[in-house]
Amino acid sequence: MYISDTIAAISTPVGEGGIGIIRVSGENARKIAGFIFVPHKSGGLKSHRFYYGRIINPADGTCLDEAMVVLMLAPKSYTAEDVLEIQCHGGYLVVQKILELVLRQGARLAEPGEFTKRAFLNGRLDLVQAEAVIDVIRGKTEAALALAQHQREGLLSRKIADIKEGIAESLALIESCLDFPEEDIEFAGNAEITNLVGNSLEGIDTLLRGYSEGKLLREGVSVLIAGKPNVGKSSLLNTLLKEKRSIVTSVPGTTRDIIEEVVNIKGLPVKMLDTAGIREARDEIEQEGVRLALEKIPLADLVLFVMDASRTFDSEDLLLLDAVEGKAVLVVINKCDLPVILSLPPEFSAWQTVEISTATGYGIDKLCNQIYATFFHGDAVDAREYVAVSLARQRDVLIRSADSLRTFIKNFNEGLNLELVAVDLRDALNAVGELTGETTADDILDLIFQRFCIGK
Ligand code: GDP
Numbered sequence: 001m002y003i004s005d006t007i008a009a010i011s012t013p014v015g016e017g018g019i020g021i022i023r024v025s026g027e028n029a030r031k032i033a034g035f036i037f038v039p040h041k042s043g044g045l046k047s048h049r050f051y052y053g054r055i056i057n058p059a060d061g062t063c064l065d066e067a068m069v070v071l072m073l074a075p076k077s078y079t080a081e082d083v084l085e086i087q088c089h090g091g092y093l094v095v096q097k098i099l100e101l102v103l104r105q106g107a108r109l110a111e112p113g114e115f116t117k118r119a120f121l122n123g124r125l126d127l128v129q130a131e132a133v134i135d136v137i138r139g140k141t142e143a144a145l146a147l148a149q150h151q152r153e154g155l156l157s158r159k160i161a162d163i164k165e166g167i168a169e170s171l172a173l174i175e176s177c178l179d180f181p182e183e184d185i186e187f188a189g190n191a192e193i194t195n196l197v198g199n200s201l202e203g204i205d206t207l208l209r210g211y212s213e214g215k216l217l218r219e220g221v222s223v224l225i226a227g228k229p230n231v232g233k234s235s236l237l238n239t240l241l242k243e244k245r246s247i248v249t250s251v252p253g254t255t256r257d258i259i260e261e262v263v264n265i266k267g268l269p270v271k272m273l274d275t276a277g278i279r280e281a282r283d284e285i286e287q288e289g290v291r292l293a294l295e296k297i298p299l300a301d302l303v304l305f306v307m308d309a310s311r312t313f314d315s316e317d318l319l320l321l322d323a324v325e326g327k328a329v330l331v332v333i334n335k336c337d338l339p340v341i342l343s344l345p346p347e348f349s350a351w352q353t354v355e356i357s358t359a360t361g362y363g364i365d366k367l368c369n370q371i372y373a374t375f376f377h378g379d380a381v382d383a384r385e386y387v388a389v390s391l392a393r394q395r396d397v398l399i400r401s402a403d404s405l406r407t408f409i410k411n412f413n414e415g416l417n418l419e420l421v422a423v424d425l426r427d428a429l430n431a432v433g434e435l436t437g438e439t440t441a442d443d444i445l446d447l448i449f450q451r452f453c454i455g456k
Contacts, residue, residue, distance in 0.1 A: 004081070004118065006032070007110035008102045010095050011455035017090030022099050023455060024107055025115055029082040030071060032105045036098075037069050037086070047073040055088060055098055064101060065094050079115050080122035113452025117445070120437060126157050127437025127448070131391060134452050135218055143267030144217045147386050155387045157436060159203060164432045166200035167405070171425045174418055193412065197405055197425075204402045210388030211395045216375050218390040220262065220269030223371060224296050226324070227306030228316035232334040235358040236306060237261065237274040240368075266372045273300060294323050302328045302374050309355070310338035313345060321347060330370055332356060336363065393448070394435055401431035 006026025012019070024032055033045055039053035048070065055064045067088040077083035088098055103109060111117075113134075120130040132151030139145030150156065173189040225233045240263050263270045273296055297303060303324050307317060329351045333342065337357040344353070354370050356363030389395055408424035433439035 004121075006107040007114055007118075008099060008107040009110040009115075009455040010099055011085075011115075012090060012095070015090075015092060019087050020090040020095035022086040022088070022095060022102060023110075023115060024084040024086075024102055025077070025079045025081045025110075025118060026107065027082060028106045029084040030073070032102055032107060033069060033071055033084050035105045036101055037067070039069075045069070045071045047071055048076065055086065055101070057101055058105075064098055065089055067098075075122070075124075078124070079118040080124045081118060110454060111449075112454050113449035113456055116452060116456055117449040120445075125152075126154075127440060127445075128156050128160065128389075128394065128435060129154055130437070131394075131448060132156075133456065135390070137453075137456065140220065140262060140269040141217070141264045141267050143386065144220075144269060147214060147217050147388060147390060150387050151390070156207075156389065159207065159387060160432060160435055163200045163203040163207075163401075164429065164436075166196040166203070167401075167425055167429045167432065170196045170200075171422060171429060174422050174425065177418055178422070194409065197409055197412075200428075201402060201405045201409070204398050204405070207389050208395060208398050208402070210386075211390065211398075213376060214386075214388035214390030215392075216268060217386075220271055221301040221375055222271045222273060222299060223302045223304060224273045224300035225304045225306060226297070226320055227304075227308075227332075228314075228320065231306045231308040231311075232358050233274055233306050236304070236332070236334065236356070237272055239358045239361065239364055240272065265368050268372055268375060270371065297323055297327060300327065302330060302371065304332045304371075305329050305351075306332045306334055307342060307344075309333045309335045309340040309342045312341060313343065321345075328374060330354065330367075330374065332367060334358060393444075397431045397434045401428045401435075404428035404431065 004026055006024060006028035008022060008024040011021045011023040030045070035058050036055055037045075037051070037053055038056050039045070039051045041051075045051055051069050053067065053069065055067050056062070057064060065088040067086050069087070070085050072078075072083045072085070074081050086098060086102075088094055099109075116125070116130050116133050119125045120127060125133075129152050132148045135148035136145065136152055139148050170193045173193055177189070225236055227233050241261055260274075261272050263272055305320060305324060307313070331344070331348055331351050331353040333353060333355045335357060336355045337360050352370055354363055354367045356367055358364075389398060404424045404427040408421055408428065411421045411424065430439050434444075437445070
């Protein structure tokens, strides 16, 4: 087991709450519990049992709070070390003071993600599982969460293990040949090797194909609602928020005048950017709205070009038309409950058009389907079965591994020296090992765990 000092941190969010949890991990955890916790009923703490009692400063006997405490002895804990969790009142100061007390008894403050890093170093989780922990915490839609949970549970790891096994077996076959060079190279293993490596390559390609969808689910997409004043942009945003009843988070606008809301569209987290929050000195403000919309266009993955069916196409629409050149655009014709007088110029023929009315709700479902279809081709992702890689790091090592396997297959089929072809197989194996963390460099590990919050 990885030997380490004892770390501690507050594991609940900062601020006021019902309870606050201080987590301690390492060889001093049990000793610290003995120093600062006085159970209501006397006697030592048994592992995995909750105890009610008081947190006492051993220096002067003062009581800091009443608390529930649980000690989880190694290896049956999150980090696979001795872990102590103290549940106290969730006030900002009380949690902080108990943490300070713990630190004075022989722990040090944990770095971000250090508990999960220890779980990884102690073999409780592999690296893709550890990376998934952060996505479980941040998952904003059912599908994103399911993807993260599947990774955390090890479904992705199992697929990776299959891939790895195929490569390792092929390598073993080749190495056995290298050990007995006098034996005929046309051994029965030839076809087996091609087959094993072919299967591993297919496994990698399948995971890579899932990457773009996995990434979308994880990170979501940005959709800008653009259009001249009064076409119904804010009505559209409100309708989406209300109909979907699935606002996931309210992201404070990056500028004061941009509204950003995350809407769950068929499992895809969609950050809606609306520029219509501005309503003051009308003329100037309208100009400001257009300017803000124009600024946001490069940031959007998709622009909803909203138009008013009851008005004619005019110079303001034209302004936006020029601005969205080269972007993915969905044309949204709103107010279809009114007599339609809008006719679209030919430039619009390349884009999909959806007719809606935010007043009646007409066309809103179709619009959502279209937004979804812009990013996902085919059916809605089945969250129950979804296993994919979702991080650029994971994609990069898979690409490297696949490249090595392709080179191997080519060289092997051409009958190149076995000593040489084995190098590519080893490279492929190492790359896959980086995915799960067996061969990952320390600096990369540090980068991965720094993305976590303190206390996780
Ligand atoms: P924005 O300036 O583009 O954000 O437009 P608003 O959402 O503020 O809407 C402008 C006006 O159009 C408001 O009076 C809305 O009530 C009205 N409006 C919005 N959508 C519709 C619609 O589908 N049908 C009708 N008849 N009026 C609408």
